[in-house]
Amino acid sequence: MSEIRIPEDCWDDDSEGAISTWYFDDGDKVESGDVVCEVMNEKVSTEITAPASGLLKIAVPAETPVKKGAVIASVSS
DSSP states (O other): EEEEEOOOTTSSSSOOEEEOOOOEOOOOETTTTTTEEEEOOOSOOOEESSSSSSEEESSSSSTTOOOOTEEEEEEEE
């Protein structure tokens, strides 16, 4: 299983962001490198990619506040 985390360098300050859009549904098959969601804070929008191929398990729904480093989903083969 591979975790999908909010990157530590996602934004400059320690503010929270939120997942604005999931591009796949829970349980969908994703390929390594697929853009799975978009995360936004007040200043920046970042696309998050799948680290591996497999089934996506979403842990954090869209519009939920998240901090840098938080696990938002996983991919299992």
